[in-house]
Amino acid sequence: MKKIIALLMAGLMTATAFAGCGGSGNKTESKAEDTTAAVATNSASEDDWTYLQNKGSMTIGITYFEPMNYKGADGKLTGFETEFAEAVCAQLGLTANFQEIEWDSKELELSSKAIDCIWNGLTITDERKANMDITVPYMENKQVMVCKKENVEKFSTAEGVANASVVAEAGSAGEDVAKGDAFFANAQFESVESQATALLEVKAGTADIAVIDYVMSIGTLRDGSDYADLAVVESQAFAPEQYGIALRKNSGDTLTKVNEAIQAVADSGKLAEIAEKYNLTDLLLVKPAA
Amino acid sequence: MDQFLSITLQLLEGFKENCILFGVTLLAALPLGLIISFGSMSSFKPLKIVCRTFVWIIRGTPLMLQLFVVYYIPPLLTDGSFKFSDRLTAALIAFIINYAAYFSEIYRGGIEAIPKGQYEAGYVLGMKKSQIFFKVVLLQVIKRIVAPMSNEIITLVKDTSLARVIAVGEILKNAERFTKEGLIWPIFYTGAFFLIFCGALTLLFRFIEKKLDYYKG
Secondary structure (H helix, E strand, C coil), X not given: CHHHHHHHHHHHHHHHHHHHHHHHHHHHHHHHHHHHHHXXXXXXXXXXXXXXXXXXEEEEEECCECCCEEECCCXXXXXXXXXXXXXHHHHHCCEEEEEECCHHHHHHHHHCCXXXXXXXXXXXXXXXXXHCEECCCCEEEEEEEEEEHHHCCHHHCHHHHXXXXXXXXXXXXXXXXXXXXXXXXXXXXXXXXXXXXXXXXXXXXXXXXXXEEHHHHHHHCCXXXXXXXXXXXXXXXXXXXXXXXXXXXXXXXXXXXXXXXXXXXXXXXXHHHHXXXXXXXXXXXXXXXX | CHHHHHHHHHHHHHHHHHHHHHHHHXXXXXXXXXXXXXXXXXXXXXXXXXXXXXXXXXXHCCHHHHHHHHHHHHHHHCCCCCCCCCHHHHHHHHHHHHHHHHHHHHHHHHHHCCCHHHHHHHHHCCCCHHHHHHHHHHHHHHHHXXXXXXXXXXXXXXXXXXXXXXXXXXXHHHHHHHHHCCCCHHHHHHHHHHHHHHHHHHHHHHHHHHHHHHCCC
């Protein structure tokens, strides 16, 4: 009798546990299926531009950095790219939604449609062109050396740089320069996690020179920042590059539409106005049509 | 001083996300972990295998990868038809599943440490299996697992900052913004938030352990 009761009880407990376990395990999956069914009309063959139009908005993937996208004193998102993107979206008849992303996951964000474009000082490279649709170049950038103010003179020649320790963000254009350019042939190179870390290294004295984006240096080396004792070595510039906006591969009409909208914003004089506001006029590439 | 206050407030806004992640994960993973532990101890073989495989997969892969899987795999498979409208929800699901797996093993250790004699004594007294579990075993299990649980829970506090990999605006991600604007100290200052939170938790667990110290078991 005792054995039978024990068996029954064990069976009951197993059953409850099973129900609970099975239920919880499937929760996310079934939720996914339901939603898929609900929006099944949103077919896979629909092209990118139709998708954006139906949605009525463009989700723009950004990371925060001055002067491109940053929070102003009033806590609101501002910056060159912010205003530029808003102007282009207005031209397209879409609402601009800004979404902060993790830069390393930008391609994943784009292809999973978590965002619709990457608009955040993205350097145009052949590799990126192969994987994403990229708009006309709208801005120029270059790599510059940043060091302590008192060292600017010393590091403006290749002899001065010999034996100096140089840092740059891993995988960045700055790294290519620091590793490949003859100017740095006799310097010690180390890659770090981000451009901000590279500056921190120089500030802390653990490295002598950071090779970073010129645009980045405009935002960070201003008076009153923690990096005010650092300066750009203006006499040397490397690896000129161009910024573009990345859209999903095979985005169809979207690419054409965005390119047209960029030109329209430039023609109206609005683009030059925004660039001037953020001291980026010299770097602008899209000129109003004559 | 003004700047310090405004940055503290902005960091607190990020820390709110960490607190939500912590609270909801704890509330959901504690019972879910118990259910999984029943499954792993079940005498019904298939269920046992399923639960133990689940625990193996979850404990055997990085939480960072699990966050990626939960957030990016559904839209990638459905061409964007199904996606989380809210990144925090995706992070919560990943955290709950991950922590439930760890908790289930702690429960299992605690439950299996209870001598068989106690169950037998319960049967002799005519108690039902559920009565034995809830009235005799569970309290002793709780007492035994307070220490390993508190360890895991404190780890959870700090793990919440991992949610940044799918761009949840938690405190470290918030602080990094300032680094890019030329302010270094906020990123280190975030440590204070975690220290205070974990300090409070440590005191709470010490109190609970003391409360449960009235019998030896």
